Amino acid sequence: IAAAAGWWGATSLVAAWLDLADRAGTSPLALRSADLAVGLTTGLAQLVCFGGAVTVLVWSFRPFAPTVVVAVIAAVGVLAVATTGHAATGTWAPLLVGVHALAAAWWAGTLAALAMTVRGRSGWAAALPEFSRYALVAVCVLAATGTIAAVDRLGVGAQWLGSGYGRVVLAKIVVLMLVLGMAAAHRRRWVPSAARHRTAAEVSLRRAVAETALLALALGLAAGLASTGPG
Structure with a gap:
């Protein structure tokens, strides 16, 4: 959990830095203190996201609240970024994109946590079937909300190929x-x-990492939608 939270925090900081540079119309390496001050007021979503990551990171070392409370804080961090930007404009888009982001974050985050913490065949035998049961729900939610949100935003037509967003x-x-x-x-x-304890732990680890890597690529593209206009 600590490793996943640390990675989340680091990537959210990088995303916030790049977003700030984009808002300022300058290179990330050329940002000034004045740009940072503006970012504190306009980049609230990124700050909330980073705060969620830090909360989970601290909690992983010293549990200071029930798991449900920390999970809610983490969800708020995910939603803060997911429901802002171009991808979440419209009547139903914020709700759809928010649910979509939570499903993706749960799937990728849980699978990454398994890859980092599960050891031995017995560990995978216990953890993987439990994950798989809930992953099926996450997959259905992910596919449904993603499809509806995309059609709601782009409609049916040339926008899919004729725009950067599409x-x-x-x-x-x-x-x-x-x-x-x-x-x-x-x-x-x-x-x-x-x-049934028939898969070597090394094989299970490789498969979990491969699936997580593809999910990370999808999440990266999703993040790009937040800063890409539909036109």
């Missing part, structure tokens, strides 16, 4: 299809095999 959405869809295909194959073969 092309990023298409790239994200392609990556998600690859992830879903991999996840389906894993559910059919890897999960039953691991549950």
Whole structure:
């Protein structure tokens, strides 16, 4: 959990820095103190996201609150960024994008946590089937909300190929299809095999890392949608 929270915090800081440079119309290496001051007022979403990551990181070393409370704080951090920007404009878009982001964050975060903490065949035999049951729900939510949000934003027509936003959405869809295909194959073969202690721990780790890497790519494309206009 600490490693995942640390990675989340680091990436949120980098994202905030790049977003601030974009707002200031300058290079990330050329930001001035005045730009940073403006960023504190206009980049509230990134600060909330970073705060969520720091909270989880501190809690992983010294649990100071119930797990549910920390989970809610983490969810607020995810939603703060997901429901701002171009991707979340419109009547239903903030709700759809928010639920979509939470499902993706749970899937990627939990799988990454498994890869970093589970050891041995017995560990995977216990953890993987439990994860798989909830992952199926996350996959359905992810696919449904992503599709509805994209169609709501772009409609049906040339916007999908004729705009930068549409092309990023298409790239994200392609990556998600690859992830879903991999996840389906894993559910059919890897999960039953691991549950019966027939898959080596090293193999389970490689598969978890591969799926997490594809999810990270999809999340990166999703982050790009927040700063890409639909026109």
